[in-house]
Amino acid sequence: MSQPALAAVTTAEAIREQAALLFFERGYDATTLRQVAAAVGIKVSSLYNHIDSKEQLLLSVMGGVMDDLLALQKVAVSRDMDVIDRLIAVLDCHIRFSASRAREVFIGNAELRSLPTDARAKVIAKRREYERRIQDLIVEAGEQGKAEVLDARLHTYSIVAKGTHVASWYKPAGALSMDRIINIYAKAALRELSVNDADTRVDGWPAAA
Incomplete structure (x- = not known):
């Protein structure tokens, strides 16, 4: 270049x-x-x-963060491993990214209404794609008998909300390390899905503290 x-x-x-x-x-x-x-x-x-405009700049911020997140999630989803391990990988990616890009996560939640209609539709489409990949894993886990799925969409929303939550309070100098935070959130998510040996599966994950 x-x-x-x-x-x-x-x-x-x-x-x-x-x-x-x-x-x-x-x-x-x-x-x-x-x-x-x-x-x-x-x-x-x-x-x-x-x-081109202030609105285009906002779209660049909001769309760009979703592009980065989708790229990382794609790697996590496509890993050659058991569906539960892939779900943990997605959770790891989601929580870690949300904490490291907290400002953009906040903007994405607070300023969606500020985008023009066409731009807002683009961001919403990316969000839906992101949620669909999580939901597909949850459905797959249920079909394989490895999770008790009450409503795949609501389980997905619960996982997405965990990222939004951690972005609102995480501090690098805080009492909990990022690996420990991911460990706790992943256990909570798998317990919600009644995954057998949820805690053991998460503790065995490479990123777990």
Whole structure:
């Protein structure tokens, strides 16, 4: 990649990162493009080399975080292992990502209404794809007799909510390590599904503390 192209990528990333920080701290409506430009250290006019509008910038933040999450989840789902281990892998990915990208998770939940209709539909479609992959694992576990599935969709919502929850309070310097947090949440999720030896399965997971 040429130096000008590399610089453009770096600036685009900086714009997205600073916009996410400002949207998180001030809210989308209260954030101006002038403030974003100032945070990046460029002129407002230069922003338009990278974005078309403030709405497009919000979509970049919200859509980008879902793209990153979907990519990581795809790896977890496609692992060559037992369905319960794949479910634990997905939980691991979900909790770890939600904690490390807490600002964007918050923005995704708080600012969806701020997107134009077409952009909102794109983000919703990505969320549904993300939830569908989790739900498919839950259904598969039930069909194999490895889980007691009361309602696959509601079990899925419960797992997704765990990520939203941890994003709201997790601190790297907190009393619990990330591995321990994942261990606890994964046990809770598997217990909800009445998975046999749920605690043992989670404790045997490579990332468990």
